[in-house]
Amino acid sequence: MKKTALPKMLSFSAPDLREQIEALPEGTALIGISTTGQAIAVDLDTESPHVLVCTASGGGSTTMLRSLTAQFLHQGAHALVLDPKRISHLWAKALPTVTHRGNIAGIHDALVHLAAELERRLDLDGDLDDVPRLIVAVDEANTTLRQLARYWETFRQKDDPKTSPAIAALEEALWAGRAARVHVIFDGRPHTTALGGTSVAHELFATVILSRFTANTWRRLAPMAGPVPKKQNPHPGRFHVVQQDSTHETQAVLMTDADVVNWLTDPEAPES
Structure with a gap:
């Protein structure tokens, strides 16, 4: 299929892009526009309950998490944003439907609470019409999981489980989240010991978003999409989006912190 020239940046303020995003059905978010001109989106309800984002440092994963989470928030979802650097998602602190946690103790407690919330939702037995979607x-993620494991060891008692309850809660959200309208956007590579390793990616992440990846990362996380791409585009915001057995080179939507806060707190305001 013929490729088209994409802009080096696909800003939320680009003509008609905001309208295109706002017209998407509930549970669907625009990832970006492919080099074939196709709108590439993720559908949490029918295609991909969770999203895996995996990039090298500076590859745009934080921007991707912000853009996707903001779109679901605009549709009425709530969100739990785990930000171990404490400064990557400051936009989240300004929004009433977002719980932002940065220090490891707060992340641990939030995930333990998530386990209780997941159980509550599952007990509703599908009667979730009045329950907001929850984005985690x-x-x-890999740094967060390591820190959670170490944190648990500092106060784990003899009869306590070996696995951190926070890590166990995240794993349960991945396996049972679809039935509870709980969806994980995971920035990292599934840990070899936590979360079941890369087999989790194949079973639970039907949408995998990759940038600045190695050949080994591609073979582990996107084997269904065929051979490793011969060349990666160096433009910021350019990703390979793998869905089922197809891959799309995609320029991702860029939403700044200000874009997100303005959009979600004053939906009638014009684009910045």
Whole structure:
């Protein structure tokens, strides 16, 4: 299929883009526009209950988490944003439907609470019409998992489970989240010991978003999409989006912190 020239940046303020995003059905978010001119989106309800984002440092994963989470928030979702750097998602602190946690103790407690919320939702047995969708956005997930494991060891008692209850809660959200309208956007690579390893990616993440990846990362996380791409585009915001057995080179939507806060607190305001 013929490729088209994409802009080096696909800003939320670009002509007609905001309208295109706002016209999407509930549960669907625009990832970006492919080099074939196709709108590439993720559908949490029928295609991909969770999203895996995996990039090298500076590859745009934080921007991707912000854009996707903001779109679901605009549709009425709530969000739990886990931000171990404490400064990557300051936009989240300004929004009433977002719980932002940065320090590891707060992240641990939030995930333990998530386990209780997941159980409550599952007990509703599908009667979730009045329950808002919950997005769990995990930035720097591999670092977060390591810190959670170490944190649990500092006060784990003899009869306590070996696995951190926070890590167990995240794993349960991945396996049972679809039935409870709980969806994880996971920035990182599934840990070899936590979350079941890369097999989790194949079973639970039907949408995998990759940038600045190695050949080994591609073979582990996107084997269904065929050979490793021969060349990666160096433009900021350019990703390979793998869905089922297809891959799309995609320029992602860029939403700044200000874009998100203005959009979600004053939906009638014009684009900045």
